[in-house]
Amino acid sequence: MIGEGEPRRWAQPELWAKALPSVALQSLFFLAPLIMTVLLTFQETRSFMLQWAWSLKVWTEIFSKPHYWTVLWHTLWMSALCVALCILIALPVAYALATRLQSLSGHVKVLITFAFLTDMTLKTFGWVLFLDQKGAANFLLEKIGFPPAMIGFLYTDWATLLGMVYNLLAFTIFTIYLSIANIDRSLILAAYDAGAGKWRAFWEVTLPLCRPGIWTGAVLVFLLSVGVFLEPKVLGGGKSPMSAELIRQTFETRVNWPLGAALTIVLMVVAVFVILLFSRVYSLRRYGAAA
Amino acid sequence: MSRAGQERLINAILYGSVAAVLIFFYIPIFTLIAFSFQEGRYLILPFQGLSLHWYGELFRNSSAATALWNSTLIAFVAMIFSTILGTAAAIVAVRYRFRGKLAFLGLSGAPLAFPQLLMGIVLLLWFSVLGRWLGFNNGLVTAIIGHVVYITPFAMIIVAVQVFNFDASLEDAARDCGARPWEVYRYVTIPLLWPGIFSAAIFSFLLSWGNFYLTYSLAGATRTLPTFVFSGIATGSSPLYPAMATVVFIPGIVLVMVADALRRRAARRLA
Numbered sequence: 411m412i413g414e415g416e417p418r419r420w421a422q423p424e425l426w427a428k429a430l431p432s433v434a435l436q437s438l439f440f441l442a443p444l445i446m447t448v449l450l451t452f453q454e455t456r457s458f459m460l461q462w463a464w465s466l467k468v469w470t471e472i473f474s475k476p477h478y479w480t481v482l483w484h485t486l487w488m489s490a491l492c493v494a495l496c497i498l499i500a501l502p503v504a505y506a507l508a509t510r511l512q513s514l515s516g517h518v519k520v521l522i523t524f525a526f527l528t529d530m531t532l533k534t535f536g537w538v539l540f541l542d543q544k545g546a547a548n549f550l551l552e553k554i555g556f557p558p559a560m561i562g563f564l565y566t567d568w569a570t571l572l573g574m575v576y577n578l579l580a581f582t583i584f585t586i587y588l589s590i591a592n593i594d595r596s597l598i599l600a601a602y603d604a605g606a607g608k609w610r611a612f613w614e615v616t617l618p619l620c621r622p623g624i625w626t627g628a629v630l631v632f633l634l635s636v637g638v639f640l641e642p643k644v645l646g647g648g649k650s651p652m653s654a655e656l657i658r659q660t661f662e663t664r665v666n667w668p669l670g671a672a673l674t675i676v677l678m679v680v681a682v683f684v685i686l687l688f689s690r691v692y693s694l695r696r697y698g699a700a701a
Numbered sequence: 702m703s704r705a706g707q708e709r710l711i712n713a714i715l716y717g718s719v720a721a722v723l724i725f726f727y728i729p730i731f732t733l734i735a736f737s738f739q740e741g742r743y744l745i746l747p748f749q750g751l752s753l754h755w756y757g758e759l760f761r762n763s764s765a766a767t768a769l770w771n772s773t774l775i776a777f778v779a780m781i782f783s784t785i786l787g788t789a790a791a792i793v794a795v796r797y798r799f800r801g802k803l804a805f806l807g808l809s810g811a812p813l814a815f816p817q818l819l820m821g822i823v824l825l826l827w828f829s830v831l832g833r834w835l836g837f838n839n840g841l842v843t844a845i846i847g848h849v850v851y852i853t854p855f856a857m858i859i860v861a862v863q864v865f866n867f868d869a870s871l872e873d874a875a876r877d878c879g880a881r882p883w884e885v886y887r888y889v890t891i892p893l894l895w896p897g898i899f900s901a902a903i904f905s906f907l908l909s910w911g912n913f914y915l916t917y918s919l920a921g922a923t924r925t926l927p928t929f930v931f932s933g934i935a936t937g938s939s940p941l942y943p944a945m946a947t948v949v950f951i952p953g954i955v956l957v958m959v960a961d962a963l964r965r966r967a968a969r970r971l972a
Contacts, residue, residue, distance in 0.1 A: 424882070425797055428789040429805060432853060435786060436808045439850045440820075443827035450826060502718035510715055516961065518719060524957040525726035527904070529911035531927045532946040535934050536729025539736055539744055539943070546732045576725070583722075607704075608711055630814055637816020640913060644934060654818045661822060671826060674819050 451672035460667050468668045472676065478656070482680060485653040488567065489635040489681075492574045496631050497624055499575070500582035504623075505616070507583075508590040526580035534573055534644045541569060541645075565647030573641035578634055582627035589623025590616065625692075629685055636681045653677045730950065737943035744940055755944040765945060768929035775841060775916070775925060776909040779848035783909075784902045786849070787856025788894065794857065795864040813854040821847060821918030828919065839921035847915040852908050856901040863897025863967075896967030903960040907953060 451468055454461045472478055507515050525533075540546045541564040548558035563569055593616060601611040639654035648655070653673070660670035737756070741749035759765055790809050794802075812820060828843045875889045891898070913927040920928065926949060933939050 425793065425799060429793045429797075432786045432790040432809050432857070433805065435850060435853065436812065439824060439827070439846055440812055440815075441808065443823045446827055446830065447823045499718070499722060502715055503722045506715035506719045510712070511719065516965065518723065520957055520961045521723060522726060523961075524954050525730065527907040527911060527957065528730065528953055529913075529927055529930070529946070529949055531913050531930045531934070532733060532942065532949065533729045535930065535942060536733040536946065538934070540728055540732040542744075546735065576729075579722070579726075608707060633814045634816055637818045637914075639818055640931070654816070657822065658818070661825075667826065670822065674822055678815075678819065 447671045448675060450668055451675060453668045455666050455668055468672045471669065472672055478673065478676075481651060481656050482653050482677065484650065485636055485677075486680070486684065488571060488574065488652060489632055491571055492578065492635045493628050493632045495571070495575045496579050496582040497586075497628060499579060500586050500627065501624075504583050504586035504590055504620075505612075507587050522580055522583060530577055531640060531644075533576070534640055537569075537573060537576065537645060538564065564645065565649060567646060567650055570642045570646035570650075570652075573645040574635050574638055577638075577641065578631045581630050581634070582624075585627035585630065586620055586623040589620040589626075593619045625689075632685065633681055636677060730946075733943045733946040734950070735943075736940075737947040739940070739943075742940055744943070755940050756948075759941055759944045759948065762941065764924065765929065765941065768924045768926050771841065771920075771923055772910055772925040772927070775845050775848060775920075776906045778845050779852060779909040780902050780906040782845075782849045783852040783856045783905045784898060786853045787901055787905070788860045788898055790853065790857040791860035791864050791897075792890075795861050796869065809857060810854050812851050813858075817851065817912075817914035818918070820851060821915045824850070824915075825918045839919055840923050841920070844916050844920040844923065844925075847919040848909045848912060851912070851915055852905045855908060856905050859901040859904055860894065860897045863894050867893055896963050899963050900960040903956045907956060910953075 450460075452464050452466065454463050454465050454467055507518060511518060538545070542548075543558070543561060543564070545564075548561075551558055597619070598611055598615050601615045606614065637654045638652065639658055642648065642650070642652045642655055651659075654677075657670055657673045657677070660666050660673060664670075736744055738751050738753070739749065740752040740754055794806060794809070824843075824847050825839070828839055832838060871893065872885050872889055875885045880888070911927060912925075913931060916925045916928050917931065924932070926945070930942055930945070933942060
């Protein structure tokens with residue numbers, strides 16, 4: 411088969427030469443910093459200076475102040491909404507890209523890629539100009555004779571959510587597109603032959619087969635969305651902070667590294683826990699359906 | 702509903718969703734382009750007049766020029782490192798089977814799904830501790846390292862697709878004809894992987910060029926375009942930014958189109 415090498419072992423120098431650089435990079439600048447962050451949470455801070463003294467002070471503070479947990483809860487809700495919207499919007503788009511549009515598909519992909527890769531701060535600022543009370547949206551609405559609708563939308567959680575979906579949507583479009591493009595057409599044709607309508611074929615053949623793409627996209631968007639702070643600050647007006655903003659403030663304004671490190675770890679652990687929980691429920695349900 | 706009616710409805714939904722998403726993606730981009738041609742000091746509609754005034758201001762603004770230079774420098778260096786590391790990792794990921802491969806994949810792919818701000822903070826802590834020991838400050842180099850850590854997995858995935866479509870027997874043939882290992886790489890492997898490597902390079906450049914979160918945490922006092930813009934819009938909007946955005950869009954769309962043209966040519970050659 412194409413692309414299948416014979417089994418190799420670590421002993422081979424060729425393999426070492428190619429694997430070592432990225433292993434070294436990620437161990438030194440991803441894994442090691444992560445471990446150090448965990449260790450930092452057990453230190454203390456006195457008059458803005460880090461003290462290497464082992465204690466549980468930071469953890470007792472986190473578990474005794476409900477404020478951190480309300481912010482975290484708010485963040486998880488926003489991220490869950492963002493994931494749901496990204497999937498719902500990406501599904502028909504990815505399906506159309508994979509099955510319709512023929513020659514246009516390439517151009518649409520270029521346009522989406524460009525929009526995805528363009529400077530995030532500038533795009534987010536573009537939304538401010540569009541949604542502002544004296545911005546483009548209201549101007550255009552008035553031009554065609556509608557009353558201005560964008561009053562009080564900017565600087566709310568909804569505006570934050572819009573920005574999050576905007577900046578992360580491309581991830582779900584790409585992952586779902588890839589899984590639909592890899593579906594064997596003959597399976598769908600077989601469903602038609604068996605008398606299934608378009609909806610039914612989509613529901614019973616296409617959708618289950620593109621589950622891996624949906625799942626990958628959802629996990630990716632969820633993990634990335636729990637860490638946003640640009641959108642809440644620029645579009646949400648900084649009024650209802652999300653976890654990332656709280657963490658940034660802890661580092662920058664309060665200069666409390668152990669606390670900031672602990673909040674970072676809590677956010678990551680909770681996010682991974684949510685994903686594990688969902689994948690567990692998901693596989694249980696599938697198992698139940700099969701039985 | 703009749704079969705044909707159903708078909709028409711489905712097509713309407715599918716084409717409609719693509720059109721809607723494209724409009725959605727381009728709303729802020731076109732808004733910025735439109736605002737870049739306005740004359741007045743305040744970014745509100747209706748415009749006071751149309752002019753290229755702010756483009757002139759932009760080119761006279763030295764901190765904007767420095768930010769642009771820093772962004773380009775960081776992106777260029779990060780592109781070279783991430784593309785090389787990503788290519789090597791992609792070859793390992795697709796072509797080799799070995800014990801500990803899952804751990805290798807997990808480690809090389811993990812930064813992809815790690816929130817950038819948190820990665821930035823974790824690295825910032827690391828560099829601060831290291832910096833205190835070894836006596837360095839955060840700046841260009843730390844920002845580049847952060848970008849390479851984040852972007853290498855992207856490059857790996859893009860090249861891996863190319864490696865996957867690559868016929869390994871071509872390498873064996875070269876070896877059978879007596880080529881040395883480096884000759885096989887130089888004349889067979891790299892040329893065949895080139896389209897993938899090139900798109901990975903372009904993708905890496907743009908990801909680094911537009912990166913906000915990592916630069917924000919790791920660049921110290923050095924400003925790049927995204928952090929320059931952020932520091933401006935956090936304090937109040939300046940009429941300079943739309944013009945700046947429009948200037949930044951041009952190389953971006955050109956590079957994405959070049960990458961796509963190369964990908965198509967490679968796909969045609971494979972077919």
